[in-house]
Amino acid sequence: MMTTATRQPPVLADDRDHDSPLQRTWQQWRDLLTSLAFLLPNFLGVVVFVVFPVLASFALAFAHWSGTRVDAGAIGWAGLSNFQKLVVDAEFWQSFYNTLILMLGVPLRLFGCLGIALLVNQRLREVIVYRTLFFLPTISSAVAIFILWQALYNPDVGLINRLLGGLMIHGPNWLGDPAWSKPALILTGFWRSLGGLTMLLYLAALQGVPESLYEAADIDGANAWRKFRYITWPMLRPTTFFVLTMGIIHGFQGGFQQAYVMTRGGPAGSTMTVDYFIYNKAFFTDQEMGYASAAAWVLFVIILAATLLQWRYGRGARDE
Amino acid sequence: MKINWLGYRPGRPNVVQGAILRIVLIACVATMILPFLWMVSTALKDEAAYRRDPMGWLPKIPPYSPAGSLSIDVLRASTEDFEDVLLADYEQPSAAGAAHPAGMARAGKHGLALSYDFQRQGQPQAAGAGHSLAPPADRRDLATMLTFWLRGDGSGHRLRVRLKGEGFEYETVDPLPVTFVGWKEVYCFLRPEPFDPVGQAAIQMRSVEGEAGAVPVAALRRIDFGLEPISRAGQIWLRLTDSFRKAWNSMPFGRFYLNSLFVAISITVGQTLTSAMAAYAFARLRWRGRDKFFVAYLATMMIPGAVLIVPNFLVMRYLGWFDTYKALILPAMFSAYGTFMLRQFFLTLPRDLEDAARIDGCGKLRVWLHVILPLSKPALATLATFTFLGSWEAFQWPLFATKSMHMRILPIGLSSFQDKFSVQYNLLMAASLIVMVPTLLVFVFNQRFFTRGIVLSGMKE
Numbered sequence: 001m002m003t004t005a006t007r008q009p010p011v012l013a014d015d016r017d018h019d020s021p022l023q024r025t026w027q028q029w030r031d032l033l034t035s036l037a038f039l040l041p042n043f044l045g046v047v048v049f050v051v052f053p054v055l056a057s058f059a060l061a062f063a064h065w066s067g068t069r070v071d072a073g074a075i076g077w078a079g080l081s082n083f084q085k086l087v088v089d090a091e092f093w094q095s096f097y098n099t100l101i102l103m104l105g106v107p108l109r110l111f112g113c114l115g116i117a118l119l120v121n122q123r124l125r126e127v128i129v130y131r132t133l134f135f136l137p138t139i140s141s142a143v144a145i146f147i148l149w150q151a152l153y154n155p156d157v158g159l160i161n162r163l164l165g166g167l168m169i170h171g172p173n174w175l176g177d178p179a180w181s182k183p184a185l186i187l188t189g190f191w192r193s194l195g196g197l198t199m200l201l202y203l204a205a206l207q208g209v210p211e212s213l214y215e216a217a218d219i220d221g222a223n224a225w226r227k228f229r230y231i232t233w234p235m236l237r238p239t240t241f242f243v244l245t246m247g248i249i250h251g252f253q254g255g256f257q258q259a260y261v262m263t264r265g266g267p268a269g270s271t272m273t274v275d276y277f278i279y280n281k282a283f284f285t286d287q288e289m290g291y292a293s294a295a296a297w298v299l300f301v302i303i304l305a306a307t308l309l310q311w312r313y314g315r316g317a318r319d320e
Numbered sequence: 321m322k323i324n325w326l327g328y329r330p331g332r333p334n335v336v337q338g339a340i341l342r343i344v345l346i347a348c349v350a351t352m353i354l355p356f357l358w359m360v361s362t363a364l365k366d367e368a369a370y371r372r373d374p375m376g377w378l379p380k381i382p383p384y385s386p387a388g389s390l391s392i393d394v395l396r397a398s399t400e401d402f403e404d405v406l407l408a409d410y411e412q413p414s415a416a417g418a419a420h421p422a423g424m425a426r427a428g429k430h431g432l433a434l435s436y437d438f439q440r441q442g443q444p445q446a447a448g449a450g451h452s453l454a455p456p457a458d459r460r461d462l463a464t465m466l467t468f469w470l471r472g473d474g475s476g477h478r479l480r481v482r483l484k485g486e487g488f489e490y491e492t493v494d495p496l497p498v499t500f501v502g503w504k505e506v507y508c509f510l511r512p513e514p515f516d517p518v519g520q521a522a523i524q525m526r527s528v529e530g531e532a533g534a535v536p537v538a539a540l541r542r543i544d545f546g547l548e549p550i551s552r553a554g555q556i557w558l559r560l561t562d563s564f565r566k567a568w569n570s571m572p573f574g575r576f577y578l579n580s581l582f583v584a585i586s587i588t589v590g591q592t593l594t595s596a597m598a599a600y601a602f603a604r605l606r607w608r609g610r611d612k613f614f615v616a617y618l619a620t621m622m623i624p625g626a627v628l629i630v631p632n633f634l635v636m637r638y639l640g641w642f643d644t645y646k647a648l649i650l651p652a653m654f655s656a657y658g659t660f661m662l663r664q665f666f667l668t669l670p671r672d673l674e675d676a677a678r679i680d681g682c683g684k685l686r687v688w689l690h691v692i693l694p695l696s697k698p699a700l701a702t703l704a705t706f707t708f709l710g711s712w713e714a715f716q717w718p719l720f721a722t723k724s725m726h727m728r729i730l731p732i733g734l735s736s737f738q739d740k741f742s743v744q745y746n747l748l749m750a751a752s753l754i755v756m757v758p759t760l761l762v763f764v765f766n767q768r769f770f771t772r773g774i775v776l777s778g779m780k781e
Binding site: 036131144159261 | 625634719731
């Protein structure tokens, strides 16, 4: 029997002609075992901490369970009742509405980041300084930033209302007023992301636009706006598509951390997002693991549908 | 004078264009930086400065006072059962009608005066005042703590306490800087371990004679107070760092840092290692159904965290791992993302080197270890960086998976700090800076590396 495949110089393990059926099977088994050994640590982890929880969550969505005891009496079959309850749960729909409104920040961030990218793309000697400064909010601890903005929004001692007061404007009670809490969170998110990942992606994309296109446009006498509209913006479409897709996916399942630190979902539930609603049901108020799981699955289906829709209608941008 | 605002500009802008660009950029940057400046200026205020002017930009530091006077009043001993025994209630006529802590009824009264004049003698000397104690002789309880009210003058001079009794003597370990103005309760701990005084003024006492620990209330005989001078620079430093010291002392931020480091490093090492192994199996090893299996693997990336957290939480609880490092580390360690990213990178590596290694007699493990991994250093570094950052900033899972203070990681610890001091913005900003600044420095000094990594992978938020 061949000890190792590698003893025969020109023949390599992966694409060797096997001599006999026996050797062939042995080799296949050995390859399979090696692959398995490489795969196993990560695979086991994914099975235990991703695949099993997904199945468990699906099962839980059809059960009543507070999660405190494992005996038969504590877990009850719920059928579809969790979902039925969810459909008429005004709190859930409010959180869904809140999530959608907060997602208005996605296009806002997109244009802000594009603007900053255009600015720092200019060839100034000290441009790296500006980039670093724009980058600061993104790389600062998120909790610290949210605490900072909670202080800035304070109606009495906060910086924002003080600056507004200087302009003779009486600022609102930002985080205490349901009408202003969502705009306040969007503004914080906007500020935090301005110099971050999206800006860097746009910057990289801008630098990938061939200069010859602009030179040709110059010859045609195109003005700055037309060059942007007909050269830059179309060339950035793949980036825009990526940023929007990721923004929507993250937007649907995000918002917990910001709302938890800045408003605790308040005032009057006006900043409670869907994932906050889920955690609230599971951990904070009710300990209804089944109900929370049902809500999580509804969220999953919504994200999936939104992604598929966008994938379908954003085809042009995606394929470029 | 045309600036190509809206597109890539091949050449350098001329002087005028550059000036306009710079004005716009500096205006934008200023808006971005203003909140940080407010943060720092608020954190630099001590309690007195914050109370006096919570909105001002610069903390006001009163002139240096080498001479002045403090007052002490309502001296009590706290017993093991949290009972208070009144030891002294000084009633002296007051010069100024300072507001008294014990209520309106006592207004106009003034405690034991502690006057000092460090300039008069030429040499700094400790001013002092003492008081004999006569506690009720029938108290058999043990005192663990002395409390008294102190009217500070914000001078920053440091207060020392010495406590004598029958067979024991206690002395201050670290004198208390009197940075506050007005009445405040001071805690003197006789036990070796102080409890968390929540940002209050506290003095840790140490036994110089007799046994350490609790002392019989009835045996207390004399208490002496002494003041030590402080320089002007020291006073300014004390006041500017007051909020930072208070924030640091009221929560175990050191522990949070260690937890964060340990958890993030463990997750990073585990994730990178197992992902690199699995990615090799997907990219280079051949087995039936590999690519279909890979698609299934990728599909797990779409599952939102909200679906996973509830069952993972329950699993942790039933395994008894809730509130342990295992709960913080293990569920966060495995994801298909790392495998995906590294597989894509491995596919781009030239096969020639591997083939050469095979010919030289390397097995699959050695090819992986000596050829694939060294060639993939940039991809491994990018994955490791993102994994580390993700774990360092993780919030939801560490919030639900732990309960006790000593298991918290930085973001959760900071969030708990916020719960405790909800509107004391000087303390909140100081704590936020404590959490933020070290991380920020690491970033700023490695900025090129991070931005390149982000643009290269371009996938993860």
